[in-house]
Amino acid sequence: MTSVAASLPVAERVRTPWSEFWRKFKRQHVAVVAGIFVLLLVAVAVLAPWIVPYDAENYFDYDAINARPSAAHWFGVDPLGRDIFSRVLMGARISLTAGFVSVAIGALFGTALGLLAGYKEGWWDRAIMRLCDVLFAFPGILLAIGIVAILGGGMFNVIIAVSIFSIPTFARLVRGNTLSLKHLTFVESARSVGADDWTIVLRHIFPGTIAAVVVYFSLRIGTSIITAASLSFIGMGAQPPTPEWGAMLNEARADMMNAPHVALFPSIAIFLTVLAFNLLGDGLRDALDPKIDQR
């Protein structure tokens, strides 16, 4: 998309899709703040092992068990004497990885299947859409539980499970876009000058589906983080002492009477993270959707 702009020998600002997107996006202050928060989270997730004040799994302060937030322990201490702040930071690493990797895998396969179904139509289309129907026939978390029951617990299997159930959403989305794009004039003209299927799909149709995929990507990350945390919460994902947010909440349940703050901070962490991805996704959608009038 940007290569078109680069080839234009014009001195003044050219309205590329990218600059148009940026112009609309930066007007949405909530989405911009959410985007900055997401970047901050990514930084925290990457740097967590170096910035945590205490070891998240192996540091036990037996004198401060169930202590409320203080200068030494910003988010307090859990029933085993571990520093909650450190655990929440390390948890960001796990949750963001789970969310991002699973949606990336889902988007990759889903987009490929959607392009194939929409472009080829006929037999391919029916087979792929039938497969999606079957995947849709299981409520998301149930599918994940089924997969975890076969493969066993743990974060790696949770990521696989969540990826699989992200595939059909992307496949349907991309298929729909492909179907409407492939009959447009620019695709027909590409075909008329002798472009092969690969070129048409990758150079001419795929770029047209990117906007929708990006929006869904952001919105799905929120959902996937919640699903992964839910699985850990019901004991099928990350196992203690791993500082995964859902697993932390599950551990905190045992001592809610004496130490409700142990549950509070992981809850806030999940909420703010998912909220940021959802707000960012909403902003991206409004900036990328040409149908929405700016107001």
Add this chain to the structure above:
Amino acid sequence: MLQFILKRLLGLIPTLLIVGMLVFMFVHLLPGDPARLAAGPDATPETVALVRQDLGLDKSLPEQFLRFVSGALQGDFGRSVRTKRPVSTEIRERFFPTFWLTIAAMAWSVTLGMMLGIVSAVWRNRWPDRVGMTLAVSGISFPAFALGMVLMQIFAVELRWLPTIGADTWRNYILPSITLGAAVAAIMARFTRSSFVDIMQEDYVRTARAKGLAEPVVVIKHGLRNALIPVVTMMGLQFGFLLGGSIVVEVVFNWPGVGRLLVDAVDMRDYPVIQGLVLLFSLEFILINLIVDVLYAVINPTIRYR
């Protein structure tokens, strides 16, 4: 109409068959020998062989599949490995607490969600819209299990207004159904709003206004009816979401429903129960989608002639 329903029913057969096959294959995909799993870890080779014969695992796969399907059609899913009782009995006992919980959650969340969505759309970009949509985006961002723990802590532990666990009286249903429905209310609000906003920009709405109709009449008669068409579809999809969500909520509130039965069954590797439950959940989901399709055809007559 009847033809449409028949056609949709026939269209379900391939999906049902694949779902059935997946659920059947489930036991065979598991690591280890299903006969040994059913017999228990201390069983002698002779016992395992007997169990294999008893479960029909010595037959060929297609034969086993036929047996599985005919059993499932008669409501026979074998016996629970843990309690040795028939899976169908286990499920029947747990079915209604989950069913009523889902209905309660659906009822309040759809009502409130649609109201929020309509209010937001009518006062678009003004403060009711901002409040409504802030609530809605928070609702989809707060995971059910965390919300359930927060609600339980505040209303059951601190204030002691409501019971914490169990499903005996209607008061037990309040907190779990709020927890379960929150995300659905939020999704319905967002969806209703966008559907409504689209409709209110249509030509026929402008015509209705131009001919001097009062705004409430325009909103209710011209806006609402048309905006509801996509909303009904969304409602059906949310039912599936509730079925899945109930699994987590039942764990939080120690609810005696099928969701917790499933979690316990996975914990205990009670495969016949898992098999029966996965099939039940999928069937419910498929059935709901069918009902939604039919409802959709009732509301929107153009769809029937497809």
